Amino acid sequence: MLPDDYRPPQSHVAKLHSYAFSDRLTQYSCSTCGTLALQKFYKTGKDNPPVWTICTGSLEFADGIFELAAHEFIGDTIDGGFSDFLPLVNGKQINRWTRGPGDGEQLPLYWQSPSRPTPDPKPSDRLHVHCKCSGVSFYIARPSARTALQKPLLPVDRFSSESEANKHLEASAWWLREGGSRYLARACSCDSCRLATGQEWVVWSFVPMIEMSLDKEGHQPFTLDTGTLKHYRSSDIATRHFCGECGATVFWEGDERPHILDVAVGLLDAPEGARAESWVWWETDFVSFREDGMPRAKALTEALESGLAAFGKHQRNG
Secondary structure (H helix, E strand, O other): OOOOOOOOOHHHHOOOEEEEOOOOEEEEEOOOOOOEEEEEEOOOOOOOOOEEEEOHHHOOOOOOOOOOOEEOOHHHHOOOHHHHHOOEEOOEEOEEEOOOOOOOOEOOOOOOOOOOOOOOOOOOOEEEEEOOOOOOEEEEEOOOHHHHHOOOOOOHHHOOOOOHHHHHHHOOOOOEEOOOOEEEEEEEOOHHHHHHHOOOOEEEEEEEHHHEEOOOOOOOEOOOOOOOEEEEEOOOOEEEEEEOOOOOEEEEEEOOOOOEEEEEHHHEOOOOOOOOOOOEEEOOOOOEOHHHHHHHHHHHHHHHHHHHHHHHHHHHOO
């Protein structure tokens, strides 16, 4: 959050795409690559000056520049969402609020809503995936026998140029876990993801296009030429896709594996909560491309690694 008296140059704001997120909040993103850059928020109504915030992923450095103060609107996640992965930074507990900071109650680590439904996965299930404005909307099916047959394999160095932990990815169907019943999900800290979204991390699930459809019944094959989806060539091997209206990050598409898309987990509308745990299996042993995160955000990167490891242990212990 920027100082209350901060006002960005109008010439800068005019170059960005604006989206009315709510009556009090407007988001500003790059119309070319989709990066969320700024937000304008009216605390007490539009009769008073707004407060501006900047998305930290667009900053060159994080350590010593800003401090993570709180997780907010945890109540909306139903299952605690990403906040369970990041309970502490530099040994400091990050408060968790049902709504905005100081609004509502503080929630404990690993909180879940009393009304959270117990998932009952069925092979016939299809999960709705959509952005904030619903300009991008599609469905994914649960993994099937055909899911494991998608090729080509993903090169080991896609997730890290250093980590020995990734060598198992040479095995077939690396995108499946739990006996092939759930899709793999992983947090990425690469500079490309960070700069293309404005966020410190992007959490991806990996879904073959053959398991996607434009309708709930699965009759209309999925296509990347749909709705308000826009694309941006972020490197010589990859294309990113985002909503041209609300700016939501949607896909990472790699040339070396055109049949499998990285799908932003935040778009999965699972009834059991934001982590969609009946659909995806969370990697808790490492963060992808930590070598990009460490030089600019050592404290946050190490905090996420520790939080994920603790979350994995919590899950294993029930």
